[in-house]
Amino acid sequence: MQLNMLAYFENGAARQHPDKVAVIDGDKRVTFSELQSNAQRFAALIIARADVLNQPIAVYLPKSAEVVMADLGILHSANFYVNLDVKSPPQRLKNILDNIGPALVVTSRSREAEVVASGFPSDRIVFIDDLWENDVAVDAAALKKRVEQVIDTDPVCIINTSGSTGTPKGVVLSHRGTIDFMDWVFDTFEFDSNTVIGSLSPFYFDIYTLELNVCLAKGATLVIVPENLAIFPAKLMEFLAQARISFLFWVPSIMVNIANLGLLDRIALPDMRRIFFAGEVFPTRHLNMWRRALPQAQFVNLYGPIEIHVDCTYYIVEGDLADDEPLPIGYPCRNSDILILNEANAACQPGEQGELCVRGSSLAMGYWNDPEKTARAFVQNPLNTRYPELIYRTGDLATRRENGQIFLTGRKDFQIKHMGYRIELPEIEHQVLGIEGIANACVVYDHPKKAITLFFEPSGADVPAATIRQALSAVFPKYMLPTAYHSMDRLPMNPNGKIDRNGLVQRLAEAH
Numbered sequence: 001m002q003l004n005m006l007a008y009f010e011n012g013a014a015r016q017h018p019d020k021v022a023v024i025d026g027d028k029r030v031t032f033s034e035l036q037s038n039a040q041r042f043a044a045l046i047i048a049r050a051d052v053l054n055q056p057i058a059v060y061l062p063k064s065a066e067v068v069m070a071d072l073g074i075l076h077s078a079n080f081y082v083n084l085d086v087k088s089p090p091q092r093l094k095n096i097l098d099n100i101g102p103a104l105v106v107t108s109r110s111r112e113a114e115v116v117a118s119g120f121p122s123d124r125i126v127f128i129d130d131l132w133e134n135d136v137a138v139d140a141a142a143l144k145k146r147v148e149q150v151i152d153t154d155p156v157c158i159i160n161t162s163g164s165t166g167t168p169k170g171v172v173l174s175h176r177g178t179i180d181f182m183d184w185v186f187d188t189f190e191f192d193s194n195t196v197i198g199s200l201s202p203f204y205f206d207i208y209t210l211e212l213n214v215c216l217a218k219g220a221t222l223v224i225v226p227e228n229l230a231i232f233p234a235k236l237m238e239f240l241a242q243a244r245i246s247f248l249f250w251v252p253s254i255m256v257n258i259a260n261l262g263l264l265d266r267i268a269l270p271d272m273r274r275i276f277f278a279g280e281v282f283p284t285r286h287l288n289m290w291r292r293a294l295p296q297a298q299f300v301n302l303y304g305p306i307e308i309h310v311d312c313t314y315y316i317v318e319g320d321l322a323d324d325e326p327l328p329i330g331y332p333c334r335n336s337d338i339l340i341l342n343e344a345n346a347a348c349q350p351g352e353q354g355e356l357c358v359r360g361s362s363l364a365m366g367y368w369n370d371p372e373k374t375a376r377a378f379v380q381n382p383l384n385t386r387y388p389e390l391i392y393r394t395g396d397l398a399t400r401r402e403n404g405q406i407f408l409t410g411r412k413d414f415q416i417k418h419m420g421y422r423i424e425l426p427e428i429e430h431q432v433l434g435i436e437g438i439a440n441a442c443v444v445y446d447h448p449k450k451a452i453t454l455f456f457e458p459s460g461a462d463v464p465a466a467t468i469r470q471a472l473s474a475v476f477p478k479y480m481l482p483t484a485y486h487s488m489d490r491l492p493m494n495p496n497g498k499i500d501r502n503g504l505v506q507r508l509a510e511a512h
Contacts, residue, residue, distance in 0.1 A: 020221070
């Protein structure tokens, strides 16, 4: 029985493909044997600085091969990693470090001042540069003994996500939950040493968990997509073609932009075999553009908040889908169960909307250093009064059809009451995205003015508000129509590649 995530590497690529390229980072190529050797050397550096077990160690480095080495070194030292965003404002970095209280921070000498400015002690900083500048002796037997002390309910990493109080929430993920999810992935989908991963998401995001473990377990090559390409879709597509990428796990926003620009017809991706997408709704019209351009590829819709180990439901897209047909999030992943509860905490009947809740090994361990917030989100299963059993309340609204398929219908916090009617804002967005000339859209509610407000991004020439309103009038009653329209060259995105809804709401507040 596998107790530690590192076993994927030790029994997989490190043993079976030692000389194969593990990570491509620009001009840098790192083989699996080099990755293993450098990770163990870095573990020795960590232990020399702080001989601790099962403690958080933060990594403050740009997305790079060095982050992979650092993370594996931390796991080899029998601790757990916390990858940080080097673009974080100084106050956010300070808030995270104060909350997590890491035993050490891994960074480069060029970024030392940023860490010190946050108030973190300089004597608890470890430099990745020391890997290349110093000879480091490794006691492999001692490292093995340390790792054997880790059990599967110990943390593997912390992922920081936005918190309503301004202090990010640190979601604690375990070895058990990660292994449980990845074993399902490997049993359900075909990944092997021929897989080439196009890694676009930040390494402080949970998509990295899947990318990293596919790489380590199957000998797949992890290709780090240059960060600047995200804002140049044509160059991004050319990069995917030249690198012969065969697997993507992306947030849909960038894929929508690529489809809107007609790039799927201009730049062929013959090596693409599988595309996972998650994190937000992928408009069916744009998904169909991708499917028509890549008939050889499998498309999979995954769903799961960060409080779940990567994802908890999946839908393998098959058959024809109309452009206005909603896309299901599908069925529970193995060893996860989805409950849909109404306001009375009873199970919803088929077709009845309720809050989507999750039970199983996929649940995170909770929020680091915040028992109160943990207790509000991870609660006793109201359908089970016989023994302790936690569920996670996602805040997402969903329905389940007679055939078991699950559909998201919105969020509790995206559901508004306007003119006495309950309205799901994403439902309006879905219809807006079906209007010709609209590349992207976000609907928010201006509470002071009691106005449904549409922000939209034209794909070419601007689309008049009257045109949008006329199209929506054919679908919605008058009370559901936006009363304010804002055309933008580009909708703002947060670091995870999703539309920055909070930023748009803040923009409205500042305009009052």
